[in-house]
Amino acid sequence: MPVSAEHVRSLHRYELRILSAIERWMKRYSWVPLEQIKDTVGLSESEITFRLGRLIGWGMVRFNPVPYDGYALVFGGYDTLALQALTKKGTVSALGSLIGEGKESVVYEALGLCPVAIKFHRVGQRSFSSARTNREYMPEGGHYPWIFASSRSAEREFAALSTLHPEVSVPLPVHRNRHAVVMSLIDGPNLNRCRLDEPAEVLDEILKNIRSAHRLGIIHADLSEFNIMVERGRCVIIDWPQWVEADHPNAQQVVQRDIENILAYFKRKYHLNYQFEDALQCVTG
Numbered sequence: 349m350p351v352s353a354e355h356v357r358s359l360h361r362y363e364l365r366i367l368s369a370i371e372r373w374m375k376r377y378s379w380v381p382l383e384q385i386k387d388t389v390g391l392s393e394s395e396i397t398f399r400l401g402r403l404i405g406w407g408m409v410r411f412n413p414v415p416y417d418g419y420a421l422v423f424g425g426y427d428t429l430a431l432q433a434l435t436k437k438g439t440v441s442a443l444g445s446l447i448g449e450g451k452e453s454v455v456y457e458a459l460g461l462c463p464v465a466i467k468f469h470r471v472g473q474r475s476f477s478s479a480r481t482n483r484e485y486m487p488e489g490g491h492y493p494w495i496f497a498s499s500r501s502a503e504r505e506f507a508a509l510s511t512l513h514p515e516v517s518v519p520l521p522v523h524r525n526r527h528a529v530v531m532s533l534i535d536g537p538n539l540n541r542c543r544l545d546e547p548a549e550v551l552d553e554i555l556k557n558i559r560s561a562h563r564l565g566i567i568h569a570d571l572s573e574f575n576i577m578v579e580r581g582r583c584v585i586i587d588w589p590q591w592v593e594a595d596h597p598n599a600q601q602v603v604q605r606d607i608e609n610i611l612a613y614f615k616r617k618y619h620l621n622y623q624f625e626d627a628l629q630c631v632t633g
Contacts, residue, residue, distance in 0.1 A: 371421055371425075
């Protein structure tokens, strides 16, 4: 369920306290016992039950009665905690409309000191077991809830953007809280939705950005026409949570795959026959 700005605004301090308690104890429990919430927030059981009912109705918390009465955050609740923190810091003052949705993220327009984008990471919203297999930063076993995987994903993306900007054409990173990354708003379509007048020049620009990122020690690792945007004639590379270090043991294969994806797109749509060896030399030579 998408985050509701109205529900975030109307959140009672008791409800915020309960959300924070559930977040805290999800480090230990898959389903946080009601008794643990009571001991943490210091409210009566009737008050907690009333507040939990509202949070469940708003799509922020889920209830599980087996083998005990337990509660867990869902994405709406985690979004709310992040938004509360970002608002308190002054990074965000108003939440706008949903402007993008992918397999593992949703992006909203928002207002800060200027228009910004907020990307909420959603690791595992389709398949947590698959995400666990495909993310090197996630542990192979043990208790590791999706909220912390999503937070780690956001942390990695924010670190990449902070390293790359402004040498590489990426969104300006503004702030991060939990699984939410606030960045500059890119005003333009994705590359796959464009019809370029000078595709060869755009391809050269993309390869130069891949090279600049590589020299800063970062490989995108998931590059395609779907995570490159075109804003007023310049390309902006987005979606960096899966990046790998340029000295990673598999770095050569990863950067080759990124290059092959981009060359294949330009060949398919614009019939450009850019030699792979030349592109690889441009990036890594």
